Amino acid sequence: MKCNPSPQNSMGKRKNQDESDEENSETHYGSDDSDVLERIPLPKKPKPSKEGPAGTVYDFTMSFLSELKLNNNREWFNINRPRYEASKENFISLLTILLKSLSETDPDLANINVKDTLYRINKDIRFSKDKSPYKPYLSAHFQRDGKKSGFAGYYFQIMPNGQTTVGAGVFQPPTSILSKIRSGIDTNPSLLEESLKGDEVQKIFDLSGFDVLHSPIPWQLPKLKRMPKGYPITHANIKELCLKSFVIGKRFTDDEVMQPEFSKQVIDVMLATVPFVHALNEYIEE
DSSP: OOOOOOOOSBOOOOOOTTOGGGTTEEEEEOSSTTOOEEEEEOOOOOOOSSOOSTTOOOHHHHHHHHHHHHSOSHHHHHHTHHHHHHHHHHHHHHHHHHHHHHHHHOGGGTTOOHHHHBOOSBOOOTTOSOOOOBOSSEEEEEETTOTTSOOOEEEEEEOTTTTEEEEEEESSOOHHHHHHHHHHHHHOHHHHHHTTOSHHHHHHHSOOTHHHHTOOSSOOOOBOSSOOTTSOTTOTTHHHHTBSOEEEEEEEOHHHHTSTTHHHHHHHHHHHTHHHHHHHHHHHHO
């Protein structure tokens, strides 16, 4: 799918609601000396090149996100908004299937609304050196009591170039929650370790126990350089106590993402991580 060019040397013209031929166009000056106005069609809402079952990630979603990364500015985004809306609908369709399956195993998600799990595509650029206004991916978080509750949950993002990720756990929690998790590991480390020893965990991550938590794939997470205060350097779980985040995950290739059975693969990863999420939340509740 070709990228639609941002308007150059253009003069916008307010749309007249009574003139249907202006509904999907912008007005531009011609390149000759006659100043004749030409009309460039805006992108229409895309359709998949091939229909798939509910939850299929379509090619137009991956194309939009790929092009957004190369054209991360408001002018391009506004011109291509119909493509964004179609991609968002495609993503929500998949989230609906994921949440339905996951909530049948994890009752903590029973009252969660799909739209409440969705993250905005707009970036918070207030404290960022990168001032590009949009995230080049679509993302959501299934979490007990909502995204801001502080509990562990399940993360999902669609991002081209092999960056589509399914994750579970709690990422860079505030000090109060991090302290509770460390206290839980100190007094009952087996709760967390055993949650990562299931057959499905071994099958998906090819690792077991705390080795899953320390795997550099898909993230190389930051750790403390020194032992946290209050714990001896000889502690049996020094590696776990030095973690700043407690997250595990799996990435998928673009080809895998656009296969009809992709939703099942995502569900399998999430279901395998339910005991891990519950173990973390048991620590957090204490």
